[in-house]
Amino acid sequence: MAEVKKIAVIAGDGIGPEVIAEAEKVLKKTEEVFGYRFETEHGLFGGIAIDEKGTPLPQETLELCKKADAVLLGAVGGPKWDSNPKELRPETGLLGIRKELGLFSNIRPAVIFDCLKDASTLKPEVLEGTDLIVVRELTGGIYFGEKFRREGAHGEEAVDTCVYNVQEIERIARQAFEIARTRSKRLASVDKANVLETSRLWRETVIRISADYPDVELEHILVDNCAMQLLRRPSSFDVIVTENMFGDILSDEAAMLTGSIGMLSSASLGEGAFGLYEPVHGSAPDIAGQGISNPIATVLSVALMFRLTFGYHDAAEAIERAVKEVLDAGHRTGDIAVDKSKAIGTVAMGELIVNAIRK
Numbered sequence: 001m002a003e004v005k006k007i008a009v010i011a012g013d014g015i016g017p018e019v020i021a022e023a024e025k026v027l028k029k030t031e032e033v034f035g036y037r038f039e040t041e042h043g044l045f046g047g048i049a050i051d052e053k054g055t056p057l058p059q060e061t062l063e064l065c066k067k068a069d070a071v072l073l074g075a076v077g078g079p080k081w082d083s084n085p086k087e088l089r090p091e092t093g094l095l096g097i098r099k100e101l102g103l104f105s106n107i108r109p110a111v112i113f114d115c116l117k118d119a120s121t122l123k124p125e126v127l128e129g130t131d132l133i134v135v136r137e138l139t140g141g142i143y144f145g146e147k148f149r150r151e152g153a154h155g156e157e158a159v160d161t162c163v164y165n166v167q168e169i170e171r172i173a174r175q176a177f178e179i180a181r182t183r184s185k186r187l188a189s190v191d192k193a194n195v196l197e198t199s200r201l202w203r204e205t206v207i208r209i210s211a212d213y214p215d216v217e218l219e220h221i222l223v224d225n226c227a228m229q230l231l232r233r234p235s236s237f238d239v240i241v242t243e244n245m246f247g248d249i250l251s252d253e254a255a256m257l258t259g260s261i262g263m264l265s266s267a268s269l270g271e272g273a274f275g276l277y278e279p280v281h282g283s284a285p286d287i288a289g290q291g292i293s294n295p296i297a298t299v300l301s302v303a304l305m306f307r308l309t310f311g312y313h314d315a316a317e318a319i320e321r322a323v324k325e326v327l328d329a330g331h332r333t334g335d336i337a338v339d340k341s342k343a344i345g346t347v348a349m350g351e352l353i354v355n356a357i358r359k
């Protein structure tokens, strides 16, 4: 019998609970089909936690996550809490949970489903075969460096500092090499080593770590060129690793190759196998409660969890295949439908996917 894996499930706000419900059905189905065993426990987080517990990240939710093998998160936030003070905002909970769980990288796959090529603004022949992952460093760089204002010779000045240490670069580089190993063994390291000192340290460190991964083909690419090549030849990339700000921008650019935010999964990882998995989209208050949200981003986040945390590649593949099969058969939620009048709802989409999961 397979070992029981503990999954902390945090539905959150808006469409979070709707999409999480479908992802939980997928978990159940993979137990039946593959014999894996999951124990799920729900926690309050985000706006709903503010309402019920007076804080976006209650201690008991944090404990729940810490004793779990993985976390599955819906989405948090909404207009109701937007004007709250900082400590009572859902996003503060998001930053807090990443920090408390030691998550230092954000992983975002961008996969083109051939039958959805028309949803992108790029030409179908450019997108053909695109299946890449952006690995973004999450805890260092200019977003976390010292920031201040001062009076300069020409009036007010603002300063942001960018700092990276060797240890921060090493751990994300190793993680990216490990992920590349499970895929097509190609890694592109993105930096701006022609002008930035942090990028020169980044490149030196990545080169040093690469000695431990002789089976992975390493390419260095400057960030401005990478931004261009993502649009010109996206299918030539496999795993892209980069620092925080470059990764923020490039992962959003890569996301848009696919056309719809309702399709995009993500993972945040730390040391070891533990990870937090969530759709890239937010709580979509404009459509919450209508049962029309697309559950695929969350369902694919479960597949990512199976791959990166549990090593259940067979079940991950079965989920991805089921999603493809349902899309190929022409089923669409509103966000990816060309003919909106034929769109199906969240539950119908979830059930179709669940029924298509097989060995």
Ligand code: NAI
Binding pocket: 015, 019, 074, 075, 076, 077, 078, 079, 091, 094, 261, 262, 278, 280, 281, 282, 283, 284, 285, 286, 287, 292, 293, 294, 295, 297, 335
């Ligand atoms: P959003 O991703 O929630 O929505 C953007 C647009 O995409 C909306 O029109 C929405 O209806 C649509 N959309 C998103 N997910 C969809 C799905 N699964 N199926 C169909 N359509 C979908 O981003 P927005 O509107 O900027 O933010 C709304 C709230 O979510 C805010 O409070 C924001 O702070 C929060 N947010 C939370 C995130 C998280 O929990 N990690 C990430 C991004 C935003």
Ligand code: MG
Binding pocket: 248, 249, 252
């Ligand atoms: Mg962004």
